[in-house]
Amino acid sequence: MEETQITPGKLLGISGSYWQACTLHASVKLDIFTVLGKTKVSVEEAAKKIGCDTIALDKLLNALTAMGLITKSGSNFSNTSGSYEYLSTQSPKYIGYMIKHHHHLVEGFSKLDTSVMTGKPVRGRASFTDEVQRESF
Known part of the structure; x- marks a missing residue:
């Protein structure tokens, strides 16, 4: 390769x-x-x-x-x-709902280094968030 x-x-x-x-x-x-x-x-x-x-x-x-x-x-x-x-x-x-879903993922990915250091997620499950996030999921 x-x-x-x-x-x-x-x-x-x-x-x-x-x-x-x-x-x-x-x-x-x-x-x-x-x-x-x-x-x-x-x-x-x-x-x-x-x-x-x-x-x-x-x-x-x-x-x-x-x-x-x-x-x-x-x-x-x-x-x-x-x-x-x-x-x-x-x-x-x-396809805006998919783009809105990507927007909701940005915050978690911006803390990827913290997640790698701690071995823990940096945000709660998406299924427990507000209605707007669920709609765009």
Whole structure:
């Protein structure tokens, strides 16, 4: 078996990949892709529908644009066909519940070193948590 080449770039890419996952998780939790729907929406319109801070949402929407999950035309944002298909609750192919489940796993994985040191779990069983977590399980 051939040894995989390890480079600083590869290691830093792995280490920093969490920001994309966290950006996607936050966007699904805020239901951004459903808010955008099949239209072009301004950040002000989206912030009003979501009930959040306009400046912070603008930063999140620009991050989603950089990730290729939405597009920006002037001051309006819109879904790509794939983001609408899989990330809007209006689509029968919605996979947001699985992404929300992944979000709930992040806290436990961020404490993996503690679990390895103690040999014990760092969080309680998911079946004993709140209704939102159970729904996305």
